[in-house]
Amino acid sequence: MTTQVREHFRADVREWCRTHVPADWRREQTGVDDATFVAFQQWWFAELHAAGYAVPHWPAEWGGGLSVAEQVVLYQELAAHDAPRLVLPFVSIHHAASTLFAAGTDEQRQRHLPAILGGEIWCQGFSEPGAGSDMAALTTSARKVDDTYVVNGQKLWASGAAHADWCLLLARTDPEAPKRRGISYFLMDMRTPGVEVRPIRQATGESHFCEIFLSDVVIPAENLVGPENEGWRVAQETLGAERGMTMLELAERLGHAGFRWLVDLCGRAGADGTRPRDNAMVADRLACLETELTGLRALCAAFVADDNPGPADASIVKLYYSELLQRMTDFGADVAGLGGQTGLRKPMSSGWESGSWVLDFIGSWEWTIPGGTSEIQRTIIGERGLGLPREPQVTK
Template identity: 40%
Template sequence: MDLTYTPDEDDFRARLRRWLGEALPTLPPRPAAADWPGRRAYDTTWQRMLYDAGYAGLHWPRDAGGQGATPTQHLIFLEETERAGAPYVGANFVGLLHAGPTVAAEGTAHQRARWLPPILRGDEIWCQGFSEPDAGSDLAALRTRAVRDGDDYVVTGAKIWTSHAEVADWCELLVRTDPEAPKHRGISWLALPMDAPGVTVRPLRTLAGTTEFAEMFLDEVRVPARNRIGDENDGWRVTMVTLSFERGTAFVGEVVACRRVLAALARTARDNGRWDDAALRRRLGRLAAEFTALWRLTQWNVSEAQRTNGVPGTGGSVFKLRYSHARQELYDAAAEVLGAGALDADHEWVAARLSSLSYTIAAGTSQIQQNIVAERILGLPKGR
């Protein structure tokens, strides 16, 4: 049980802090929430700055163009960038956290050379075409068809919850290439160019009022067969190799941010008189314990990942279950602090309260996470 950092890790942190101090003031102003092209430009500008400074793909292996950093260095990076108020991974999320690692792990040399450097440089943005209207938690039930025709696949179907679809260059697309095979064995992974004829994107307005996601309709879209990562019909395995990356460290910065929000809630409550309410104080005190523990749980999971060469373990599911719930509790407490102010949709805590509802649904609902914990960690029998 060692929570101290090595001299090398301290040095890494100090250099990063120095660089952040110099780099952040040169960033352009943040674009408005609804300005998607502006957000893409902002996020890719930041990614290019990271690339030039040698921080792009920190946790990617070196032979994929990454920095081969240890999980602990990655943790420090996420902690420090959040503390410094640096931009979040934003539009680069799918490229850096899932599509890129998948291409790195399963792609050919040619495929890696084609797709990885533009992700690291911030030149190309990826989105994710996994879920479908009838394939959510039961992802393997997906029905988007890809029929081989010469050197191409001809793809027809519909995808949903595709973040950044409007501004993405590529989509990591799961398609059914063998409708006769058992559902997990007839799926392939394709890199779909978003400008291909037949791709239609329709933004979806969320409960939070924003257009975070889109629906994507594919009408006989031709995708070159060389864009397939891994073997035909092996796409489920290809996808699962890196799916847990999404849950591994995706929320490190957010835990740091939540602790800051919690302190701000306490100060606001003191200033508006609600601090006199013992029930509210106790609620905030409990949340302080919660986020302290979540930060330590993150360090625990990172320490575990260190042992497995960076592959996140099932601890990610434990973390996600607890964190997604705690985040909702945090912003519900914020509403109590704000009182009638909680009805002002423009208040950042109110916006965060609304968007917090997605946390127990996205990237595997809490119910699916509980199945994962019960079956893969506790060894309970698979259900019917």
């Protein structure tokens, strides 16, 4: 794509944002109930879809087709214009779609992809109480009965499960096989008898995560994705959706809305008339964070443009983003003082940075745990990226 074509596309996106991004969405989405949040997310998804911006990473025949360069521009402009994030459809348009494109049948794609574009919501049933970072240790079972599977077990940390229509589910179909070889991958209708969802109230007051209890849940064999016992391989396609362009979008939002909130906070005069940024240490910290943000955005842009990324590149991006998010929100909570400690509401459709600094800081710890903890990311970087000796295995 030439510079002229890219800038023409950027001008189109800017004009669309100017006329479509609701200026007061943060205020209207603060403190709302679940029904209002869901309705807003569905409306905003429909707005983006009508413009061709909701699923730019999908193939053109399914409503996407934007080039990598165009996707970069799109996410840069959405972040610069402080557009709401697609929080609720995230698993649907990234994890579910990438799984269906890579390993689903034609029938599964024809059934679910149009439904996702119409507002179908998905959640992910991977983690369990005893299988978080070590996902291969899952114990939820799926027993073959005629042309169905009967599933029993429990899933944990299922984002948005309280609103989901369908679930990407991993279950063990061969308990005798090695851990990664006896797992199968299913599409589970959340309205199936035996499915119970319990929201988990978090320290921030939100209930974004849920537990899913499965009691003799019957899943048709046609909802199996990929071959039986090959679910671990299929799951890698799902997890791959968390990397690349989704990280670039998050980095752009942190560099735009997040940093603007921080600069504004440091520029406010206190009761004594002084501003935090007049303090040399605060000004130095702001400069350091801006430098780190510039590096993060450049790293993400280089990563998505690389057709052959290194084996540890995704871990480097994830580790850099999550720990920078933590440092930045920690600094915001410090500078905000007492007033920042009592602001306990945030916009439901914001990103991980909302300006409610204590809630943002508490929420930032989520990013150093799911999708592989920071310790696991460092292990991957050391072993796969730097070629260091593998970590010793504990034997019983």
